[in-house]
Amino acid sequence: MYPFNIQTMEKYKVADLLKSTEYGKEVSIKGWVRTKRGNKNVAFVALNDGSVIHNIQAVVDLAKISEDELKHVTTGACIAITGTLTKSQGQGQSVEIQTTKLEVLGAADETFPLQKKAHTLEFLREIAHLRPRTNTFGAILRIRHHMSFAIHKFFNDRGFYYLHAPIVTGTDAEGAGEMFRVTTLDMDKPPRNPDGSIDYKQDFFGRQTNLTVSGQLESELAATALGLVYTFGPTFRAENSNTPRHLAEFWMIEPEMAFYEINDNMDLAESMLKYLVQYALENCSDDIAFLNNRAIEEDKTKKEHERSKSTLLERLNNVKNEPFKRITYTEAMEVLKLGKKFEFRPEWGKDLQKEHENFLVDHFKVPVIVTDYPKDIKAFYMKQNEDGKTVRAMDVLFPYVGEMIGGSQREENYDKLQARIKEMNIHEQSLWWYLETRKYGTCPHSGFGLGFERLILFITGMTNVRDIIPFPRTPKNAEF
RNA sequence: UCCCUGGUAGCUCAGCUGGUUAGAGCACAUGACUGUUAAUCAUGGGGUCACUGGUUCGAGCCCAGUCCGGGGAGCCA
Numbered sequence: 001m002y003p004f005n006i007q008t009m010e011k012y013k014v015a016d017l018l019k020s021t022e023y024g025k026e027v028s029i030k031g032w033v034r035t036k037r038g039n040k041n042v043a044f045v046a047l048n049d050g051s052v053i054h055n056i057q058a059v060v061d062l063a064k065i066s067e068d069e070l071k072h073v074t075t076g077a078c079i080a081i082t083g084t085l086t087k088s089q090g091q092g093q094s095v096e097i098q099t100t101k102l103e104v105l106g107a108a109d110e111t112f113p114l115q116k117k118a119h120t121l122e123f124l125r126e127i128a129h130l131r132p133r134t135n136t137f138g139a140i141l142r143i144r145h146h147m148s149f150a151i152h153k154f155f156n157d158r159g160f161y162y163l164h165a166p167i168v169t170g171t172d173a174e175g176a177g178e179m180f181r182v183t184t185l186d187m188d189k190p191p192r193n194p195d196g197s198i199d200y201k202q203d204f205f206g207r208q209t210n211l212t213v214s215g216q217l218e219s220e221l222a223a224t225a226l227g228l229v230y231t232f233g234p235t236f237r238a239e240n241s242n243t244p245r246h247l248a249e250f251w252m253i254e255p256e257m258a259f260y261e262i263n264d265n266m267d268l269a270e271s272m273l274k275y276l277v278q279y280a281l282e283n284c285s286d287d288i289a290f291l292n293n294r295a296i297e298e299d300k301t302k303k304e305h306e307r308s309k310s311t312l313l314e315r316l317n318n319v320k321n322e323p324f325k326r327i328t329y330t331e332a333m334e335v336l337k338l339g340k341k342f343e344f345r346p347e348w349g350k351d352l353q354k355e356h357e358n359f360l361v362d363h364f365k366v367p368v369i370v371t372d373y374p375k376d377i378k379a380f381y382m383k384q385n386e387d388g389k390t391v392r393a394m395d396v397l398f399p400y401v402g403e404m405i406g407g408s409q410r411e412e413n414y415d416k417l418q419a420r421i422k423e424m425n426i427h428e429q430s431l432w433w434y435l436e437t438r439k440y441g442t443c444p445h446s447g448f449g450l451g452f453e454r455l456i457l458f459i460t461g462m463t464n465v466r467d468i469i470p471f472p473r474t475p476k477n478a479e480f
Numbered sequence: 481u482c483c484c485u486g487g488u489a490g491c492u493c494a495g496c497u498g499g500u501u502a503g504a505g506c507a508c509a510u511g512a513c514u515g516u517u518a519a520u521c522a523u524g525g526g527g528u529c530a531c532u533g534g535u536u537c538g539a540g541c542c543c544a545g546u547c548c549g550g551g552g553a554g555c556c557a
Contacts, residue, residue, distance in 0.1 A: 034518090092516085239556075252557060403557065
């Protein structure tokens with residue numbers, strides 16, 4: 001046998017104990033103190049271990065445990081409790097632990113920044129190393145986990161293969177924004193070519209490399225072999241975006257499907273989003289209930305016109321139950337004529353503004369999938385329609401978060417794709433391998449990109465992506 | 481990057497028309513209380529008013545610049 005440490009007592013989590021009815025059983029539990037209250041005779045310690053949003057109450061009889069020992073049981077301290085599981089005499093909980101042994105594993109003095117009161121999210125961002133210990137972040141991080149798992153489950157159950165797209169890439173061909181440079185060259189004196197430009201042949205990869213802005217092109221390659229694939233990995237954009245919806249480092253899910261046309265693509269996107277919402281409602285009910293109440297409470301502090309028209313649970317159920325509205329870009333333009341006044345007048349050929357997207361979602365009261373955009377405002381790889389003006393793009397627009405998904409059927413015709421690349425002045429040479437998939441055994445295929453943080457934003461009802469990722473990376477911010 | 485807005489105690493905020501020693505609630509410390517639910521009650525300590533410069537007899541308050549936060553827009557997921 002391995003010399004592992006044999007526990008004389010079973011290790012429990014708060015989640016297990018709160019469900020237990022084994023009154024009289026001796027248990028031990030470790031976790032972090034949320035509050036302590038009481039009087040000369042008895043103290044109550046609310047203990048949380050992250051397994052669930054709820055705390056377990058440890059009752060400490062001061063006749064058995066000295067006040068000296070209790071002194072360091074303060075908000076934020078890490079402690080171990082041993083005692084008897086009992087039915088609670090108090091109102092707020094069904095079970096509690098009658099403490100027989102108490103050990104402070106790690107004290108937290110009065111400088112511990114988290115208090116037993118609500119903090120602003122802005123303040124918590126400054127202490128990102130401690131904010132997971134709050135109810136709100138605990139809930140969010142658990143939901144993040146469950147959603148990650150659900151995404152893999154969704155695809156796995158449907159015969160998709162998980163593809164690990166590279167994080168370091170040598171292409172910026174897609175043009176999806178500014179990229180982060182990856183180099184081992186000496187920044188102070190990089191090697192130069194005779195003409196003064198930097199000699200990337202001497203760099204680590206022998207060429208200029210960047211962090212990926214999308215795994216799509218690689219996904220497409222895999223789809224032409226494995227059929228159904230998806231990527232789920234970090235994505236990097238060096239855009240100077242300062243909004244509650246953008247991060248420099250974020251996670252993206254990009255399925256790519258051989259033999260899927262645009263309607264199949266829409267069906268997959270819609271069923272996936274419904275599945276994920278349903279999964280969250282079923283597996284994260286306590287955390288979602290907490291966040292739902294949190295949003296309601298926060299709404300009360302706002303002015304009338306700033307309050308949200310629906311609750312988190314209402315929005316989640318709406319997405320789960322109602323079919324999404326599907327319209328073409330051209331139809332959307334007609335619908336927008338019903339709008340009173342926009343800051344930017346909708347005009348065929350121009351991209352939809354945020355206010356236009358919001359209007360569409362408000363108007364139909366469900367998520368809206370807009371398809372067949374003018375080709376000039378979309379990427380080179382999208383399948384061109386017969387009208388010569390539009391491409392088979394699709395954007396899934398959501399309330400609160402805006403563009404949840406962006407995708408398209410891909411142009412599988414070699415000549416058309418090549419012509420489009422030339423038209424848009426994209427460096428054809430660097431895409432030789434991408435073009436070859438259209439040269440050898442090309443097939444109709446489709447795919448889309450889902451921003452994981454935007455999904456989490458919607459599921460949690462939070463309003464800023466900086467608050468739903470553990471350590472946000474944004475312009476001028478890479479602390480922690 | 482552009483527009484709007486803000487930075488006062490550990491946290492959340494008030495601070496009048498520029499005027500004496502800078503205010504509250506919470507947190508924290510001490511004490512009281514026989515089972516509490518963000519416990520309650522009493523007492524107490526706690527400030528580089530973001531930073532730099534300017535105007536003024538006098539600046540938390542007015543002006544300029546810088547830094548940082550928030551909201552909106554663009555880019556997008």
